Amino acid sequence: MADYRMHLLVCGGTGCKSSESEQIRDNLLAEVERYGLNDEVQVVMTGCFGFCGKGPIVKVLPDNTFYVLVKPEDAATIVEEHVVMGRKVNDLLYLDPESDEPISDSKQMDFHKKQVRIALRNCGVINPENIDEYIARDGYAALATCLSEKSPQQVINEIKLSGQRGRGGGGFPTGLKWEITSKSQADQKYVVCNADEGDPGAFMDRSILEGDPHSVIEAMAICGYCTGSTKGLVYIRAEYPLAIQRLKTAIHQAREYGLLGDVIFGTTFSFDITLRYGAGAFVCGEETALIHSMEGLRGEPTFKPPFPSESGYLGKPTTVNNVETLASIPVIINKGAAFFNSIGTEKSKGTKVFALAGKINNVGLIEVPMGTTLREVIFDIGGGIKGGKKFKSVQTGGPSGGCLTNSFLDTPIDYDNLIAAGSMMGSGGMIVMDEDDCMVSIAKFYLEFTLDESCGKCTPCRIGNKRLYEILDKITKGLGTEEDLTRLRSLCNVIKDTSLCGLGQTSPNPILSTLDNFYDEYLAHVRDHKCPAGQCKSLVKYSIDNEKCTGCTLCFRNCPVGAITGEKRSPHFIDNAICIKCGVCYDKCKFDAVSVS
Amino acid sequence: MNKIKSFDDLKQLREGLQAKIKQRNSGSNPESIVRIKVAMSTCGIASGAKEIMNFLTDELEQQSIEAVVTQTGCMGYCYAEPTIEVSLPGKEPIVFGDVDTFRAAEIIEKYIIHNELVDGILPVNYRTIDN
């Protein structure tokens, strides 16, 4: 049996593979063999290191040396110098971007990792159904510190100082929100955790509740202490059964330890939490609608002010916070406001969790400091676009957000920059699109979602969005005109200005941002009646090339609607009046005779 | 369960738990054993994490390898589910992605028994806030 003293890890993520990392592996293997080191050194392929921009990557264990931009011909040098002679190959080390010095110590290398996990600190680390594992990682120490060493106002000041802003979408300063509730006078106040998470593509709140439910419970208790509330409510959608089950287990365990209930940590502070289930309406994530839904009323928003902090659940002062906002609170207390404040941009502090989805290689959940660029997120951590296709756009902020282009790739992500770019942070869904995506269809997809989810209370949103959808539908069918584009824009602005709640006020964003960033594509639809991405079925036309067609009859036999005619061994023909554009003939033809235009 | 009545109670409990974990992971402790965490969030379970967890438990028991298999939450590598993390005594934990029963068997045979790595390790691509 081999007892390896050294391992050479070659990145086999999609990004590095496309720049010959398999060849690097083969060369390393050959070199190791040449020196007869097969029993001492093992070469293995790994997944993505989250550093694809500097790929291909080779990492050496146990000394943790990190080589970047490795070429197949470097394999000989790595084995000769590093493995045999024990000297690091300086030319291949990562250069510190500031000092331009090569980094050989793995600890310093860590510092350059793009992701920092605060809200996700325990996800994938602890067993979420075992409170002891949470306590071993400083769990409930923040609550204990607050109760035994700080006054509510001191804690609020700490949160204010940290610069924490709400992660539910709005970005309202958390400390200020707590202060308003704490100053409102009432016999009962409430803490509400918003776990409705309705954005298509977002699943960070679910993952936090499934992976680290105690962090949310602890933060709700801290919020209760600060605001003078003894009751906490978690509003969670019933479609999240595992999150519900883990949250229930966690609440039960916290009660057993006396961390929820009366006389917490031997003080006079009491706090307990109950769950409320939502039926999965997107609008119920809006805080006033959420409160009405918990009161047993229809899940419809009402006008603000009064804000929930003054008059919320049952008319009492209520602090509504998002799951991710809460999950970071214990860290702010334990590590101090200055720690949190040192991460991020001037006006957006800390880290943000994003759910990467769409045409991206490393679909998953990531957490990065505010101020990270879209390029780093998509091309380094996300591993770039699937299938080596071209990046076209990234959608942030879900149905309230917008589609950003190439030119925004180097914009640091924070609340204000995203709004200035015509999108928004939202809850952190990030959907990546490639050259095959039609932006008009994307806008239509979001509008369809809005139409389904509008509560119907106010006219601009209920009727206006329907009209927007109809115009988009017309355009994707090739029946749109240039006037439609003008109408689209002015109607968008009216809806934004006159809707009652955030849903209607932001629903035109997907259209406005695509009009701004992809106007040519709209023009191609209305002027030339063409869909450049080939997505709008009504606008594509299938035809058979007489020269190439051999008359094999394969397409004729497979067409589901009998749109193809032709004699055996002579060119076939598609009747476009019958064709439903299913694309079967295109896929089936072995002679490349069917073309799409 | 004893109630935690003060900050000192909590600190005591925490220290006890941390000492236990440290001992369990140290290479020099003869009682250290293999520890495996299986990512069991909704998406992990949907990709078959439960079967992998059962398979690992059964297989390790059959081969009389002393090990603790526990569940954990999302590790963030949704593209490579099911994912598991294996900690051998005295070694850094290693995360394996796309683990089906075939790969699980390979991980036991090669990594756990023979301390050989297998293809498909997922490097830790984030910084933690511990220290």
Ligand SMILES: Cc1cc2nc3c(=O)[nH]c(=O)nc-3n(C[C@H](O)[C@H](O)[C@H](O)COP(=O)(O)O)c2cc1C
């Ligand atoms: C249509 C709509 C949907 C919303 N959905 C959510 C949601 O699913 N989760 C959430 O936390 N906040 C959601 N919000 C924001 C909430 O109204 C509220 O601002 C937030 O929960 C406050 O918490 P935070 O300050 O911690 O972000 C939504 C807002 C609107 C207008």
Ligand code: SF4
């Ligand atoms: S904007 Fe839309 S969702 Fe909001 S209250 Fe009006 S109709 Fe309902």
Ligand code: SF4
């Ligand atoms: S499958 Fe292609 S080659 Fe065969 S008849 Fe159809 S178009 Fe012609």
Ligand code: SF4
């Ligand atoms: S696209 Fe579909 S419906 Fe149209 S001709 Fe080809 S097979 Fe027939």
Ligand code: FES
């Ligand atoms: S670092 Fe190699 S593919 Fe990402």
Ligand code: FES
């Ligand atoms: S939920 Fe699967 S890795 Fe995140």
